[in-house]
Amino acid sequence: MRMNTALMDEALIIVGAGHAGGRAALTLREEGYSGRLILVGDEPHLPYERPPLSKGLLQGAMDLAGCSLCDRARLTELRIEHIAGNPVSRLEPQHHRLQLADGQWLSYARLLLATGGRARRLPQEQTNLLYLRTHDDALALRNVLRPGVRLVIVGGGFIGLEVAATARGLGCQVTLLEAGSRLAGRVLPPVISEALLDLHRLHGVDVRLNVALESIDAEAVQLVNGQRLPCDLVVVGIGMQPNIELAVAAGLDVGQGIRVDAYLRTSAPAIYAAGDVCEFRLGGLYQRQETWRNAEAQGRHAALNLLGRELPFETTPGFWSDQYDWGLQTVGVMTPLIVSRVLPDGGLLLFYLTTDGHLQGACGWAPGQRVAKDIKLCERLIAARIPLAAASLADPDLSLKQLLRG
Numbered sequence: 001m002r003m004n005t006a007l008m009d010e011a012l013i014i015v016g017a018g019h020a021g022g023r024a025a026l027t028l029r030e031e032g033y034s035g036r037l038i039l040v041g042d043e044p045h046l047p048y049e050r051p052p053l054s055k056g057l058l059q060g061a062m063d064l065a066g067c068s069l070c071d072r073a074r075l076t077e078l079r080i081e082h083i084a085g086n087p088v089s090r091l092e093p094q095h096h097r098l099q100l101a102d103g104q105w106l107s108y109a110r111l112l113l114a115t116g117g118r119a120r121r122l123p124q125e126q127t128n129l130l131y132l133r134t135h136d137d138a139l140a141l142r143n144v145l146r147p148g149v150r151l152v153i154v155g156g157g158f159i160g161l162e163v164a165a166t167a168r169g170l171g172c173q174v175t176l177l178e179a180g181s182r183l184a185g186r187v188l189p190p191v192i193s194e195a196l197l198d199l200h201r202l203h204g205v206d207v208r209l210n211v212a213l214e215s216i217d218a219e220a221v222q223l224v225n226g227q228r229l230p231c232d233l234v235v236v237g238i239g240m241q242p243n244i245e246l247a248v249a250a251g252l253d254v255g256q257g258i259r260v261d262a263y264l265r266t267s268a269p270a271i272y273a274a275g276d277v278c279e280f281r282l283g284g285l286y287q288r289q290e291t292w293r294n295a296e297a298q299g300r301h302a303a304l305n306l307l308g309r310e311l312p313f314e315t316t317p318g319f320w321s322d323q324y325d326w327g328l329q330t331v332g333v334m335t336p337l338i339v340s341r342v343l344p345d346g347g348l349l350l351f352y353l354t355t356d357g358h359l360q361g362a363c364g365w366a367p368g369q370r371v372a373k374d375i376k377l378c379e380r381l382i383a384a385r386i387p388l389a390a391a392s393l394a395d396p397d398l399s400l401k402q403l404l405r406g
Contacts, residue, residue, distance in 0.1 A: 010109030011036040012306055013098065015088050015246070019292065020275025021114035022047020022069040023299030024306070029078045033307060037080050038106065042087040045135055046072060051292050053138040054162035055322060059169065060142060064135055091250040093268035110306045113258055113266065113273045114299065115243040117290070122154075122236055128218055129234050132159055144233055147171030152221045152231040154213065156183040158321045159237035161196065165324050168203050175206040175229055177221070182209065188328075189338065189350060192365055196323065203324055240290055242277045255279050257288040262312040264302045272306060274298035280313065283333065291319040316379060325367055329375040332361030332382050339393045349374055357387040380404055 012028060014021045017039050025039045025047075041047070047069045056062030065071065075082050083100065090099040097107045119131035130141050141163075145151070149172045153160045156178030167174050182193035183200075200207050212224040221229045242257045253259045253267035257279030264272045264280065273279075275295045279286050294317070301313050318331040334352050341349040347366025354360055362378035364371025377400040381388070386406060392398050 011038055011107065012110055012112075013038045013040065013106060013108040014112045014114060015040050015091075015098070016112075016114035016116055016243075016275065016277075017041025017043065017047050017082065017084065018114060018116045018275065019047060019049050019069070019295040020116070020278075020299035020302075021112065023296055024112055024114065024274060024303040025080050026069060026078070027300045027303035028306065029080065031303065031307060035109075037078075038083060038108075039075075039080055040083045040086070040088055040100070042085070043134060043136075044085040046070065046075070046082070048135060049292060050133075053135065054132055054159055055166060057135070057138045058132075058142050058145070058163070058166045067135075088246060091246050093250055093252070093271060096270065108270070110270045110272070112302050112306060113247060113271060113277065114275045114302075115246060115258075116276045117240040117242040119236070120239045120241050122216070122238075124216060126216070126218060128232065129216060129236065131236055132163060133240070141235065145170045145172055148173065149233055150231045151175070152177065152229055152234045153237060154221075154234060155237035155239070156180065156207070156209070157186075157237060157239065158184060160235070161200065161323060162321060163235055163237065164200060164205050165203070165322075168205060169324075174204070175208065175231070176200065177211050177213070177223075178207070178209050179212060180209065183207070187330075189334070189363065191340075191348065191350070192328065192363060195348070195365055196328075199323060199326060240276065242288065244277060247273075247277075255286055259286060263305050263310060264298060264313050265305070272302045274302040282315065282317070289315075289317055291317070293318050316382060318375070318379070326365065327367070327369055327371060328363075328365050329371050330361065330363045331375050331379045332359070334363070335360045339390045341394050341396055343370070343396060345370060347371060351378070351388075351393045353388065353390070353393075357389065358382075358385050359388055374400055377401060377404060 014024055048067045052062050052067040086100050086102055088098050089101045097105055099105050119133040145167055151167050151172045151174050153164055153176045164174050164176050183196045214222040214224045244254045247254050247258045257277050258273040259279045260266055260273050266273050276290045279288050304311055320329040337353045339351040343366055345367055350363040352361035359381045364375050
């Protein structure tokens with residue numbers, strides 16, 4: 001492998017030891033980089049994946065080791081210097097250096113910002129009000145989810161819905177409040193939102209749409225319409241706030257995240273960004289993607305470009321969510337033209353087409369992992385750009401593998 005030898009004598013530093021940052025560090029070593037490598041994190045833990053926080057870890061079926069990218073022995077073996085619980089307080093791009101919270105200065109040859117984000121919070125702070133963004137958040141919540149606990153969840157997005165499913169499985173009484181007219185309305189089509197609503201109500205969740213909060217106290221949630229919901233615990237899942245403050249103070253170009261070019265480079269020389277905090281162009285528009293898939297892909301890709309590869313980042317977006325014993329998966333871009341395929345087990349596949357019949361995206365909803373194979377085939381169909389007939393896509397007797405063969 002050809003490597004920029006100028007990098008060998010100076011440190012590569014990754015700010016943010018979450019999924020994207022951890023994956024970048026591991027990839028750098030896999031690709032043969034043998035110079036000094038520093039991974040700086042706010043949390044005291046090793047890099048870990050976040051999807052298990054609302055499922056396996058919250059259920060007690062998984063521990064931190066089960067969702068970590070590697071163990072401490074592996075980091076030591078790879079000579080990755082992991083600075084934990086000592087975040088970066090200052091970044092000086094013009095001098096290629098940064099300062100840690102304890103006052104220590106570090107110089108870098110190239111830098112990756114994978115600072116992620118934090119849970120959006122309500123103005124008040126009280127003991128019965130919890131959030132779910134970190135491993136420690138999940139532990140705190142797991143310790144209080146007991147049979148009979150009256151739980152109110154604020155927010156009908158994926159965090160709120162997954163916590164609701166887990167809490168019902170643990171025997172809690174669950175009320176879920178959503179300000180909009182449907183669940184996960186920003187990212188899902190109405191038919192899937194309706195299926196989610198039916199599923200959660202079937203499992204005993206009291207889902208309330210089009211509601212607004214008046215106040216929260218130690219004993220209840222008060223709604224604007226006058227209703228008072230007695231509860232023991234409130235979990236707030238109203239989105240994520242990207243950690244852009246360090247980049248703003250350093251003078252980097254930011255929007256809703258840290259803006260990058262096609263190579264994941266920021267507006268400052270030798271600084272890249274990846275993961276939840278990274279705002280990149282897709283289809284000509286700036287956007288961020290808060291998904292496992294994006295953290296994994298951008299962490300790997302940023303590592304390659306830190307080594308001087310100059311590879312443009314190209315992606316097919318996608319995400320998944322588990323709700324009780326049903327699975328949701330998406331891939332690609334959701335365009336206006338939709339074709340539906342009803343599956344034998346009551347599930348559904350939605351195909352998103354361009355006007356000339358090319359597949360742009362797909363959404364699957366079915367028991368278990370039933371749609372996983374179909375979504376993988378859809379990703380291959382998107383890449384192949386094979387013209388597809390709507391009638392063929394709608395026909396459950398015509399396999400997607402046949403369509404892929406043309």
